[in-house]
Amino acid sequence: KAWADRGFVVLGFPCNQFLEQEPGSDEEIKTYCTTTWGVTFPMFSKIEVNGEGRHPLYQKLIAAAPTAVAPEESGFYARMVSKGRAPLYPDDILWNFEKFLVGRDGLVIQRF
Numbered sequence: 001k002a003w004a005d006r007g008f009v010v011l012g013f014p015c016n017q018f019l020e021q022e023p024g025s026d027e028e029i030k031t032y033c034t035t036t037w038g039v040t041f042p043m044f045s046k047i048e049v050n051g052e053g054r055h056p057l058y059q060k061l062i063a064a065a066p067t068a069v070a071p072e073e074s075g076f077y078a079r080m081v082s083k084g085r086a087p088l089y090p091d092d093i094l095w096n097f098e099k100f101l102v103g104r105d106g107l108v109i110q111r112f
Helices: 026-037 055-065 078-081
Strands: 101-102 108-111
Touching: 055 108
Parallel strands: none
Antiparallel strands: 101 108
């Protein structure tokens, strides 16, 4: 919200590929996010971000940024692996909160 006046926009793409945390319909997910988390950014239809059914948008995003940047000390990847949640492929989205920063020109700046 603090950057909205500069043209910064967040877009939400729900996905049910992470321990089936988004089982609801698109409308149910939007209602939950709005009422529980105060989400005001646009929410799109549920998509797949990994595997053979990976949405074309995520194919392009991941091709532009094959790995996410994470703080060295976070240890998140190691924790996921220890819980049997390692990605099948090196470029897979690791968990449901990975983000892509895309510039005004449509080019991916970074993946987090």
